Amino acid sequence: xxxxxxxxxxxxxxxxxxxxxxxxxxxxxxxxxxxxxxxxxxxxxxxxxxxxxxxxxxxxxxxxxxxxxxxxxxxxxxxxxxxxxxxxxxxxxxxxxxxxxxxxxxxxxxxxxxxxxxxxxxxxxxxxxxxxxxxxxxxxxxxxxxxxxxxxxxxxxxxxxxxxxxxxxxxxxxxxxxxxxxxxxxxxxxxxxxxxxxxx
Amino acid sequence: xxxxxxxxxxxxxxxxxxxxxxxxxxxxxxxxxxxxxxxxxxxxxxxxxxxxxxxxxxxxxxxxxxxxxxxxxxxxxxxxxxxxxxxxxxxxxxxxxxxxxxxxxxxxxxxxxxxxxxxxxxxxxxxxxxxxxxxxxxxxxxxxxxxxxxxxxxxxxxxxxxxxxxxxxxxxxxx
Numbered sequence: 539x540x541x542x543x544x545x546x547x548x549x550x551x552x553x554x555x556x557x558x559x560x561x562x563x564x565x566x567x568x569x570x571x572x573x574x575x576x577x578x579x580x581x582x583x584x585x586x587x588x589x590x591x592x593x594x595x596x597x598x599x600x601x602x603x604x605x606x607x608x609x610x611x612x613x614x615x616x617x618x619x620x621x622x623x624x625x626x627x628x629x630x631x632x633x634x635x636x637x638x639x640x641x642x643x644x645x646x647x648x649x650x651x652x653x654x655x656x657x658x659x660x661x662x663x664x665x666x667x668x669x670x671x672x673x674x675x676x677x678x679x680x681x682x683x684x685x686x687x688x689x690x691x692x693x694x695x696x697x698x699x700x701x702x703x704x705x706x707x708x709x710x711x712x713x714x715x716x717x718x719x720x721x722x723x724x725x726x727x728x729x730x731x732x733x734x735x736x737x738x
Numbered sequence: 739x740x741x742x743x744x745x746x747x748x749x750x751x752x753x754x755x756x757x758x759x760x761x762x763x764x765x766x767x768x769x770x771x772x773x774x775x776x777x778x779x780x781x782x783x784x785x786x787x788x789x790x791x792x793x794x795x796x797x798x799x800x801x802x803x804x805x806x807x808x809x810x811x812x813x814x815x816x817x818x819x820x821x822x823x824x825x826x827x828x829x830x831x832x833x834x835x836x837x838x839x840x841x842x843x844x845x846x847x848x849x850x851x852x853x854x855x856x857x858x859x860x861x862x863x864x865x866x867x868x869x870x871x872x873x874x875x876x877x878x879x880x881x882x883x884x885x886x887x888x889x890x891x892x893x894x895x896x897x898x899x900x901x902x903x904x905x906x907x908x909x910x911x912x913x
Binding site: 589590592593594597598601602605606609610612613676677678679680681683684685687688689692693695696698699700702703705706707709710713714 | 768771776782786790818831849852853859862
């Protein structure tokens with residue numbers, strides 16, 4: 539019962555934060571609020587006993603993303619541009635109808651999902667029992683999440699690491715201008731003025 | 739933020755414990771929550787805190803760009819090398835059972851090494867992203883002097899990326 543009450547409070551807070559993000563035009567407030575959103579998500583994950591996910595959410599979502607957004611904001615104007623006043627009643631109404639229909643469908647579909655922690659759910663009866671038993675008793679690694687992540691699903695994690703590597707390299711090349719065009723321009727500064735920055 | 743004595747002292751006190759906590763999360767991932775991804779972010783956070791308080795230039799002196807780029811690739815290579823090593827020991831790719839005398843010990847070795855690779859890559863990517871965003875100048879592609887600043891040397895070995903770092907850091911401090 540306490541867990542249910544806590545979850546209701548936390549989910550309400552999430553909705554409040556989302557409404558605040560939508561209402562404000564100051565980007566700094568948006569960044570800080572999204573950090574708070576991640577932190578509350580982390581608490582919800584702890585409530586669901588997903589400590590590793592909560593840890594990641596708190597470190598990445600609330601920590602690093604906030605700092606990265608702030609760093610990116612240093613070169614941006616502080617407030618969001620006002621949207622043009624093109625919202626008529628009919629366009630709003632169409633959006634509302636679509637949102638209600640999609641939301642209704644999702645809620646109907648959600649009733650077919652197994653309950654949280656249901657031992658007969660498909661996810662719990664396939665390979666999960668083997669992982670849970672084998673990880674602790676055969677491999678002596680109590681944290682099953684680590685075993686699944688690094689050992690049973692080692693290929694996936696290798697792919698994830700390569701994705702992270704590629705993303706970092708791509709951002710670095712784009713933002714720091716470490717491209718062939720930039721090199722060429724540096725070698726011959728009087729030429730290549732017209733070429734775009736997006737080459738290479 | 740360099741001039742604020744409270745921030746400076748707090749950052750100096752916090753820097754080492756954050757890194758120790760990151761290493762704990764890294765190498766204790768088998769037994770408690772955590773692992774390479776979380777540890778990488780935590781260790782990067784320590785360096786980012788340092789760069790935020792003491793300036794981007796000081797952050798780059800502490801963790802130079804060439805080291806950042808080398809470790810970035812080293813993390814992925816360590817992960818792949820574990821897979822190749824297990825193939826060399828007559829196992830399958832990323833089959834840790836053959837890495838040590840018993841399968842259980844082999845799994846421990848493999849997981850620790852693989853998580854270390856992940857942590858290395860995540861740390862360096864986060865630092866690279868932070869410096870790319872914080873040191874970014876919107877005119878970087880128009881002004882030749884900034885481009886020249888980035889490529890003062892031909893290779894990545896010696897150069898300092900943050901020509902415009904103090905401005906960006908100040909802009910951030912004002913937010």
